[in-house]
Amino acid sequence: MEKHKILILNGPNLGHIGKRQPEIYGTESMEDLGDILAKSMGDRAESIELEYFQANSEGALIDRLEKAREDGVAGIAFNAGAYTHTSLAIADCLAWIEVPCVEVHLSNIWARTDQPLRQQSLMGASCIGVIAGFGIMSYAMAVQALLDHISR
Structure with a gap:
């Protein structure tokens, strides 16, 4: 059976999933x-x-995205954290590396009405889809979507 390498890529403040603000992001790690x-x-x-x-710095995330292309990674489940809403550099990188990517969020970013900036994504246009609001299950759904996409 052929194995597909899937990269789970996490941005800033996501090194403590399951512990950080569990009321927003859940308790699973x-x-x-x-x-x-x-x-x-x-x-x-x-x-x-x-x-x-996982990296807290934008440059390290871009370096890892470029390496994913070089390494022949089949797909990326990417939670860029706050960079989702602010990083043109990450959006530009996703636009050219030609690796299928699913944008992932633990919380439902569109329900975060107290912070309208969190409701926009600069990277979404270069992703095959977005999964948000299901806690750690968002990653599992993203991996399933990537596998389906790759298998087609």
Whole structure:
């Protein structure tokens, strides 16, 4: 069975998923993702090789995106955190690397009406889709969507 390398890429302040503001982002951590995928995908989970990367700096995220292209990564589930709403540099990188990417958010960014800036995405136009509001399950849904996209 062919394994598809999927990069789980997390931006600033996402190194503590499960601990940081659990009332907004939930209590499950990235360590739980493998089990969640196995339960939700069954045997299909065996066709995925997950790689995790988190950085607080914009440049490190761009460097990792460019490396994903060079390494032949099949797809990226990318939670860019606040950079989603502010980084033209990340949006530009996603536009040229030609690796399928799903934009991921733990919270529903469109429900964050107290912070209208969080309701926009600069990177979304270069992604195959956006999944938001399902906590850590958002990543599992993104991986499933990437696998479906890759398999077509």
